[in-house]
Amino acid sequence: MQKLIYIFWYIRKMRYVKIANEQIHDFLNQLKQYGKLYAPVKVSDKFYDRKEIDDVCDIAFDYVRTLLPAKKYFIHPKEKMFDIDIENGTYDEPEEKIEPFVLFGVHACEIVGLRILDGVYLRDYVDTYYKRRREAGIIIGLSCLPDDHCFCNLRRSDFVDIGFDLFLHELPDGYLVRVGSPTGHKIVDECAELFSNVTQEDIAAFREFEEKRQQMFSHHGSFDNMRYLLELTARDELWDEESEKCLGCGNCTNTCPTCRCYDVQDIPDIDGKTAERIRFWDSCQFRSHGLVAGGHNFRETKKDRFFNRYVCKNSYFYGLGTSYCVGCGNCTYFCPAGIDYLGNLLRVRSASEPEEVVHEHN
């Protein structure tokens, strides 16, 4: 059985402070002293992306989702594992100095997502590359309001109690800040002049925000029985119809906060003396993912690959008692074929047609 809580986080008595809107830019500037600051910025009409922040006024507080999830800071889309000396057959780990960095504005679902990645990358065999970056990263959470694709509430990942250093909850005139780690305490202590005590009005506003947020989710209840329903409906026509539309592009897995498959390749240098062993994000939606020598493919058809993502994401992550899917909705939002992941799960849950959802980005 896996350890319940991974090395970085353990539940402690929460500490609560408040920061007023007037202080927030000061605070963000001060955060830079702890490392490079990354936060969501608006990059086009519809899209937000996390970028290194120079001017803190660029930070978008009201984003719902970014182009790539926070996992990109911990498992790089492409990274070198070893420098290979072909003649001597030696494999040397590249000297990489990992600077501390701050991720500002991470939503609850993504924090759960990172803890799921911890479960994969730090369990049994510890992945050095991931671990070093995870230790270097400070996580500042931010509350959010859902759009039509969000269903973290059905996934029990809409509220987090560990996995962050600080978590900011929106108030009418500032933020209620939960302190979640010793690093979080240190930051609050070192920026003490920016924080004040939480008042009764703040608590009332916090409650109100949480209630409003719960009401904004399009669907209620739980998806806990989804893994059984998926198995029971595996032969339904739904999967033929939906997989038929799929382009096999891998957007859904790239944008998923918990999809983590990678491929490895040795790239020889032109001199033929050295090579690099690199790893890069892979996708179970690609035909090559399940292909083995001799031409046999363990996921031969597009339907096999399509359904595989549904069962994989909806399977049980023992470490947290949740599923691997945190309900962020990215896979629906970024699917070029307009495949509605949540809609399909709802059809599995209730065996009826999905309610019309407006895809304002299509």
Next chain:
Amino acid sequence: MNTTENIYSLYKCRVLRVYDLIEDVKLLLFRFENPDIAESWTCKPGQFVQLSMPALGEVPISICSSPMRRGFFELCIKKTGRVTDKIHELKPGDFVGVRGPYGNGFPVDEFEGSDLLLIAAGIGMAPLRSVFMYAVDNRWKFGNITVINSAKFGNTLLFRKELEAMRDVAEAENIRIIQTVTRDPDWPGRVGRAQEHIKHANTDPEKTYVCVCGPPQVYEDVFNTLIKNNYDPRKIYVTLERRMKCGVGKCGHCIAGTSTFLKYICIDGPVFGYYDIISTPGLI
């Protein structure tokens, strides 16, 4: 190499012997260069290693020797692509990088005190040879033993000569070796598929553990025959294959199963029980 705690670092191993088994399949003997590793490295039958060829990549290969021989191990490798082609060019004295051992292996401790029936088809004898060697090296721990080794032709029977050469030991030790071919009219020995010879085994179905390895299409018939012959389905084990990149439960390539039984073949397997197999679509 191995200066850090990096789980993907490789142990340097020296090739000591390269032996042609059948067409396209070679048996290689390796030794760890680092004496500390040679001293401390242990494995279980059914586990595998990741073997690296510089600038080409890594492949998972089952350990096919007995874990009892410290510091040395053998791999039986079929030439099927980029990396394995290059492995076939290795000569004694060459070096390779190896990491592992990985996987759960066969539950050999649980097998103790029981009879053993090993059923191999095609290249399936490679992982089963480690179980067999282990059982021979620990003969007193097991009851009767039968090995059924099957292939299409006499000259594609893996480890044919080695098993033939063991005839005397086998007789003295209550071990039955059955080698059978399916499509070779010139073969003087037994013919037919592996499952047709289960009835000739010297094992008592009531108290036998069965290990099966072969191409995916053989399993169903083997299972059916075993169960018809009163072998206990709870004591049937198979070892599976998948595309693998990491071997340590990270890269996701070997994930198989369904939403209630999602398994990493590399760490939860490659050895699975009969009930896991039949209740999980897509496992084999």
